[in-house]
Amino acid sequence: MSKAVITLETLSCPSCLKKIESAVKGLIGIDQNSVRGVFNVNKIRIDFDEKTLAIEDIEKVIEDLGYPVIKSKVKAA
Numbered sequence: 001m002s003k004a005v006i007t008l009e010t011l012s013c014p015s016c017l018k019k020i021e022s023a024v025k026g027l028i029g030i031d032q033n034s035v036r037g038v039f040n041v042n043k044i045r046i047d048f049d050e051k052t053l054a055i056e057d058i059e060k061v062i063e064d065l066g067y068p069v070i071k072s073k074v075k076a077a
Contacts, residue, residue, distance in 0.1 A: 020037065046058065
């Protein structure tokens, strides 16, 4: 598993964060228990399997919901 921290341009409300968390948890290759949004700093922490899912795929799901990604930082576990 790899660990990622995705920084979003903005999060306007906690329900937006829940919407993003739900969408990301639905992806194959995501450790569902690892998905943690931090509302006050516009970040989402995720553990995922890079053999199954690319960080770009995760970013696209988030951006398709209308939340621009500023940057992602991936660290191999």
